[in-house]
Each structure stands twice: as structure tokens, then as C-alpha cells.
Amino acid sequence: MKKNKVSFGFALPAFIIYTGLLVIPIIMAFYISFFKWNGFTDMKFIGIENYANLFQDTRLGNSVQNTLIIAVTVIVVVNVLGLFLAMLVNKASKANNFFRTIFFIPFVLSAVAISFVWKSILSYNGVLNGLLEAIGQDSMIGNWLGQKGTALVCIIIVEIWKTLGYHMMLYLAALQTVPAELYEACTVDGGGHWNKFRNVTLPLIVPGMSVSVLMSIINELRIYDVIKIMTDGGPGYDTETIVYNIVSQGFTSNIVGYSSAIAVVLFIAIGAISVFVVTALGKKEVEM
Amino acid sequence: MNKKRVLAVLAMVGCLAVTSLAGCGKKAEDSDKAVKEDQTTITLGVFETDNITSEIWGGMIDSFEKEHPEIKVEKVLASGDDRTAFWRTMLNSGEFPDIVVEASNLASMDVFAEVPGDVQELFNPDLLIEYGGKVTTIPASVQYKGQCYYNKAIFKELGLEEPKTWDEFQKVCQTIKDAGKVPLMCGGTGDTWATGAMFWVAEGDTQVQAAYPDFVQGLSEGKYKWNNDVTKKVMTEYQDMVKKGYYYEGALSLSYSQCSEAFLKGEAAMLIDGAWMNATLDSSGNEDFGVFAVPTMDGSKIAIGNTSSWGVYKDSKNQDAAWAFLKYIYGENTQPYSDWLACDGLFSTTKEPVTYEMGPVTTDFLENFDGYEVKCEINQTAGDYIVPSGMQSFMDKSHQNTFNGADVSKELDSWDTEYQRLMDAQ
Numbered sequence: 001m002k003k004n005k006v007s008f009g010f011a012l013p014a015f016i017i018y019t020g021l022l023v024i025p026i027i028m029a030f031y032i033s034f035f036k037w038n039g040f041t042d043m044k045f046i047g048i049e050n051y052a053n054l055f056q057d058t059r060l061g062n063s064v065q066n067t068l069i070i071a072v073t074v075i076v077v078v079n080v081l082g083l084f085l086a087m088l089v090n091k092a093s094k095a096n097n098f099f100r101t102i103f104f105i106p107f108v109l110s111a112v113a114i115s116f117v118w119k120s121i122l123s124y125n126g127v128l129n130g131l132l133e134a135i136g137q138d139s140m141i142g143n144w145l146g147q148k149g150t151a152l153v154c155i156i157i158v159e160i161w162k163t164l165g166y167h168m169m170l171y172l173a174a175l176q177t178v179p180a181e182l183y184e185a186c187t188v189d190g191g192g193h194w195n196k197f198r199n200v201t202l203p204l205i206v207p208g209m210s211v212s213v214l215m216s217i218i219n220e221l222r223i224y225d226v227i228k229i230m231t232d233g234g235p236g237y238d239t240e241t242i243v244y245n246i247v248s249q250g251f252t253s254n255i256v257g258y259s260s261a262i263a264v265v266l267f268i269a270i271g272a273i274s275v276f277v278v279t280a281l282g283k284k285e286v287e288m
Numbered sequence: 289m290n291k292k293r294v295l296a297v298l299a300m301v302g303c304l305a306v307t308s309l310a311g312c313g314k315k316a317e318d319s320d321k322a323v324k325e326d327q328t329t330i331t332l333g334v335f336e337t338d339n340i341t342s343e344i345w346g347g348m349i350d351s352f353e354k355e356h357p358e359i360k361v362e363k364v365l366a367s368g369d370d371r372t373a374f375w376r377t378m379l380n381s382g383e384f385p386d387i388v389v390e391a392s393n394l395a396s397m398d399v400f401a402e403v404p405g406d407v408q409e410l411f412n413p414d415l416l417i418e419y420g421g422k423v424t425t426i427p428a429s430v431q432y433k434g435q436c437y438y439n440k441a442i443f444k445e446l447g448l449e450e451p452k453t454w455d456e457f458q459k460v461c462q463t464i465k466d467a468g469k470v471p472l473m474c475g476g477t478g479d480t481w482a483t484g485a486m487f488w489v490a491e492g493d494t495q496v497q498a499a500y501p502d503f504v505q506g507l508s509e510g511k512y513k514w515n516n517d518v519t520k521k522v523m524t525e526y527q528d529m530v531k532k533g534y535y536y537e538g539a540l541s542l543s544y545s546q547c548s549e550a551f552l553k554g555e556a557a558m559l560i561d562g563a564w565m566n567a568t569l570d571s572s573g574n575e576d577f578g579v580f581a582v583p584t585m586d587g588s589k590i591a592i593g594n595t596s597s598w599g600v601y602k603d604s605k606n607q608d609a610a611w612a613f614l615k616y617i618y619g620e621n622t623q624p625y626s627d628w629l630a631c632d633g634l635f636s637t638t639k640e641p642v643t644y645e646m647g648p649v650t651t652d653f654l655e656n657f658d659g660y661e662v663k664c665e666i667n668q669t670a671g672d673y674i675v676p677s678g679m680q681s682f683m684d685k686s687h688q689n690t691f692n693g694a695d696v697s698k699e700l701d702s703w704d705t706e707y708q709r710l711m712d713a714q
Contacts, residue, residue, distance in 0.1 A: 124538020146540025253678025
């Protein structure tokens with residue numbers, strides 16, 4: 001009984017913080033989503049009208065499309081490349097420690113700071129175009145952040161650069177759990193590098209892979225800060241994502257009920273995708 | 289290993305000590321300005337820009353506190369570029385300042401206290417605005433927008449003069465382009481307003497209000513539409529100018545700071561901008577640039593000048609102290625008010641005009657508007673007929689679409705759709 005009280009005492013601060021900052025706002029957002037409300041005046045109950053409007057909102061459709069393009073590309077690249085880099089720096093050495101640090105640095109930097117830095121690199125009179133001009137490649141100089149296709153690609157590149165080191169670390173941690181004897185056994189059985197990767201590494205790092213894929217899905221579906229600073233969703237609505245749309249509808253346009261409805265749907269979508277990924281990858285896990 | 293541990297512990301202790309000392313330092317600094325027992329503390333919600341710096345607000349606050357030691361003023365700084373959203377968040381979280389210097393967008397939502405008669409008397413009565421029959425904000429300043437700044441050296445080199453008609457303006461653009469230079473600069477990325485908002489103010493706002501003087505009211509009553517002959521003509525001309533190559537090629541890859549810096553470096557000959565550029569040029573003694581009123585397509589002479597408003601929070605417990613602060617700034621000692629106006633090229637709204645030493649650009653700017661009718665920007669119209677929050681942001685993005693070649697008529701249709709959606713939803 002006393003032990004339970006101590007345990008409860010330790011869990012209480014986290015419980016209070018999570019409840020206050022996460023659970024209650026989620027419940028409130030769900031409640032508000034059934035109202036017409038501008039954030040100031042009285043709320044008016046309108047049932048599921050906000051949810052019905054989601055399907056006719058072309059601007060939201062565009063945000064969903066942009067978010068999916070960014071998310072799918074970044075999730076695939078950071079997981080494939082993250083695993084590849086982790087395998088490259090897996091063995092302990094001074095050089096590998098150096099590269100691990102270098103790859104991880106972008107993740108620990110403030111997203112706001114790196115967005116400003118990349119904005120100056122990619123702006124028309126920025127570092128990238130300056131370099132291209134300096135090496136005589138004037139024809140390659142581009143309006144990177146000012147056109148739809150290139151602006152979205154820039155966002156994707158920055159997002160990959162920012163998160164790659166984190167996913168490399170997750171895979172590195174998973175790789176460290178693979179027993180060396182299994183590789184030796186594979187060698188004895190005549191297995192080459194591909195066999196070792198396919199039959200030893202891959203099955204044993206599935207738990208780490210689950211975490212990495214899940215984190216990348218959650219992070220990319222709620223991407224906001226890089227977009228806000230680098231392009232402000234522009235040009236036009238060309239780089240606007242779902243979360244940018246939620247913030248814009250709720251705080252710029254004062255349509256709090258509707259933006260809450262979008263947030264609730266996004267919350268449910270992320271939850272459903274997370275459950276699906278965990279379940280699907282869980283089936284691939286092997287016990288040692 | 290032990291040595292390393294010892295070093296690590298020492299480093300941690302060092303960090304903690306430095307942090308603690310920093311805390312002591314802060315405490316000491318705070319104690320100097322500690323609230324005295326009989327002092328009332330009021331909060332002043334402000335924003336800062338390259339021109340309106342913390343020194344400007346500090347000077348205003350220090351001056352007031354010196355004369356009114358019984359009141360302490362604490363500054364609350366709005367962060368982010370969407371300041372209306374910031375104040376909204378403060379309001380919803382119960383931390384709304386006693387005074388807010390950006391009250392226009394919140395005034396119609398019954399946030400501010402009615403302005404007492406003795407405070408109202410300080411201002412030009414024509415500028416006092418009623419919301420639901422009550423004056424709840426004070427007109428703090430007038431800011432003009434939409435004149436064209438130009439590089440004197442480029443104009444001189446090409447033998448150009450300030451254009452007086454739309455055709456002359458187009459000829460100036462074409463001559464500059466033919467000379468292999470960039471006629472016009474604008475921005476875009478991260479600052480969506482910097483793409484077309486100033487062109488819209490100079491051409492769209494002016495001509496729409498000339499053609500339909502009751503446009504905002506008519507819009508809310510369904511009498512007018514955004515997609516009308518005037519706006520279609522203005523936005524088509526705008527897109528044509530982009531297509532003709534009059535604008536800087538990579539403009540949408542530049543923030544406002546980058547675009548104004550590029551203009552000042554001579555990368556483009558002209559920049560349509562607001563009066564804050566006067567302050568930038570005059571304060572640095574830069575005489576390489578001139579300014580002219582952008583000639584309108586229909587020849588109308590309307591100057592767009594927006595009145596910024598300050599308001600006292602209706603639920604503030606320190607309203608008397610807040611009104612005392614406003615009376616001091618706008619009546620008792622107007623030097624801090626004058627400094628604030630000067631730093632951002634603003635103009636006074638008080639019954640007794642407050643002036644400051646104007647540089648050559650500001651002087652020219654004002655002379656350019658001689659004989660013009662002053663009107664408020666459509667999206668900034670205050671009072672009972674206001675354009676819903678979010679419309680300006682939508683139009684800024686639409687200007688970018690138009691810049692990038694979108695169908696003008698479809699874009700203007702989307703203005704009407706969005707306007708109706710925002711009206712219904714708010």
C-alpha cells in the first residue's frame with residue numbers, strides 16, 4: 001500500500017501535466033468542434049456541421065495533399081537513409097563518433113533557427129544561388145521558395161536534413177541490440193552481407209524500426225514550424241499543411257469551431273495510423 | 289576515468305553556479321524596479337519592428353513613470369507575425385494587457401472599455417470610431433501606405449522623371465526593363481503581404497473606393513462583390529506587369545526585409561511600400577531615394593491612411609491608471625508620442641497636432657498626397673461594417689497566386705467565396 005502511494009506520488013506530476021496540457025485541451029477541442037465560435041462571442045451549437053464542411057473545403061484538401069506529399073517522402077527517406085547511416089557508423093571508432101555527432105546536430109538545433117538559416121540559403125539572392133553563380137552555373141539559379149514545386153521540395157529537404165540524425169540514432173540503438181554471434185553464425189552458414197542484413201539485422205531491429213517509423217509519421221503529419229517560417233504556407237497555398245491550416249483557420253480567421261474539427265480529425269487519423277503501423281510492424285518482430 | 293568524472297561534476301557545478309548568479313543578477317535588477325506598496329501596476333501590450341524598437345517603448349514608459357511614480361508600467365511584447373492571433377490568445381488565457389496598442393482588429397468584439405470624455409477630447413473628433421454606439425478605442429496614429437520609392441541614380445541615368453499618369457508609370461517600367469534593369473521589387477516568402485498588398489492598396493483600394501464609396505457596407509449587404517470590373521482590371525494589370533517582367537524575378541523567394549534591402553542596394557529601381565520606409569530612409573540620412581504617389585489607372589486621387597487604435601481592456605482592474613497613462617502620452621507630455629510617430633513615419637491624431645522633424649523623404653511623401661482624399665484601407669475599415677478577420681491574409685495569398693499566373697477571375701471569385709465563408713463563420 002505504501003509502495004503504491006510512493007509510485008502514485010512519482011506519477012502524479014506527469015499525470016497533472018499531461019492532463020492539463022494534453023488531455024483537457026483534446027477534450028475541449030472535441031467539444032468546441034460541435035459549435036460555431038469565433039473565440040470571443042457566445043458559442044452556438046451546430047452539431048456535425050463543421051465536420052460536414054471538411055469535405056467541401058478545397059483549401060483543406062490542398063493542405064492534406066501537401067502534408068501527404070511531405071510526410072510520405074520524408075518518412076521513406078529518413079527511415080531508409082537513417083538505417084543506412086546507422087549501419088555505416090555502427091562500429092565504435094573516433095571517426096564514427098564524429099559522424100554520429102555531425103548527423104545528430106541538426107535535430108538538437110531549434111527548428112525556428114534552422115528554418116531562418118535555410119530561408120537565407122534558399123532565397124533568390126541567398127547562398128545557394130550565389131554559389132551557383134560563382135561556379136558559372138547561372139542557368140541553374142532558381143526561385144526556390146517562390147514556386148510551388150520547388151518550394152515544397154525545399155521544405156522536404158530541410159525536414160529530412162533536420163530529422164535524419166534522430167532516426168539514425170534510433171536505428172543505431174536498435175543495431176546495438178543485435179548479438180554479434182548471429183552474424184558469426186550467418187557467416188559460418190555462408191551468408192554474405194545481404195544475407196546478414198536480410199536475415200539477421202532486419203528482423204531484429206523491427207522494434208526500433210517501429211519506433212522510428214511511428215515517430216516520423218507523427219512528426220511529419222503535424223509539420224508546422226518549418227513551413228511557417230520558410231514559406232508561410234506560400235506561395236499562395238502551395239506549401240500549406242494541415243496544421244498550418246488549423247492554426248490559420250483558428251487564429252487568423254477566427255473560426256475556432258471549424259479549426260477544432262480539423263484538429264480532431266487529424267488527431268484521430270494520426271491515432272489510427274499509429275495503431276496500424278504498430279500492429280503491422282509488431283507482427284514482424286522476432287523473439288531472441 | 290575519475291578525473292573525467294570530477295571534471296564533469298565541476299562543469300555541472302559551474303553551470304549551476306553561473307545560472308544561480310544570473311538569477312541573483314536578475315533579482316537585483318528586478319529589485320531596482322520592484323513594485324512599491326502603494327504603486328499600481330498596469331500592463332502595456334505592444335509590438336516591435338525594425339523601426340519601433342524597445343527603446344521607443346522604454347522611453348515612453350520611463351517618461352510616464354517619472355511623472356507618475358504611483359504607477360508602474362510593464363511591457364507585454366507580442367511575438368510572431370500574426371499579432372491579432374497573439375492578443376486573442378492572451379485574451380483567451382486571461383492575460384490580456386490593460387492597454388493594447390493594436391486594438392482595431394479586436395474592437396468589434398466588445399473587448400475594450402468605453403473611452404472617458406476627457407480622453408476623447410484629446411483627439412480629432414473625426415477620427416473617433418463608434419462600435420455599437422460607443423467609442424471604445426482611441427485613434428493613436430495615422431499611417432499612410434502605397435507610395436512608390438525609387439532609386440534616384442537609376443532614374444537619372446535613364447533620364448526618367450516621376451510619373452504622373454498610369455501610362456507614364458508603365459513607360460517608366462518599360463524603359464527601366466529595356467535598359468536591362470529591374471523596374472519593381474517586392475517580397476513574398478514568409479511575408480505574404482509583401483507580394484501584392486502594397487500594389488493593391490495603391491491601385492485596388494483607391495479605385496474601388498473611388499468607384500464605390502460605400503464599398504465595405506455594400507459588400508456586407510450583398511450589394512457589391514469583390515469580383516467587379518474595377519478589381520478585375522487592377523489585378524489583370526498587376527499580372528500583366530509581372531508577365532512583362534517588371535518585377536524582380538525571384539521576388540517570391542525574398543522576405544520583406546530581404547526585398548527592402550535588395551531595393552536599397554539598387555537591385556531594382558522602385559518599391560511600392562508604406563510610410564515606414566520614410567522613417568528608414570530619413571533616419572539613416574539616405575538621400576539616394578525619392579518617392580512619388582503611384583498614379584492610378586482611373587486617375588482617382590485617394591490616399592490610403594489607416595488609423596491605428598489603442599484600447600483599454602474592459603475587464604482591467606486598473607482602468608484609472610491606464611487612462612492616466614493615455615492622458616499623459618497624448619496630452620500632458622507629447623514628446624514620447626512624437627518619438628513614436630517619428631520612428632515609424634506615423635502622423636498624429638490629436639486635436640493639437642504633434643509633429644516631429646521630418647526628413648526629405650517624409651516631407652516629399654506628405655506633399656505627394658496634397659489634394660488627395662484620405663480613406664482607410666478596405667480591410668482595415670473600423671466601426672460597424674468591418675471586413676472579417678482573415679480576409680487580408682487570404683487576399684495576400686491570392687496576390688501571390690496572381691503573381692504566379694493564376695486565372696484572375698477565378699481568384700477574384702475566391703475572394704467573394706472566402707468573404708462569405710468568413711462572414712458566416714464569424
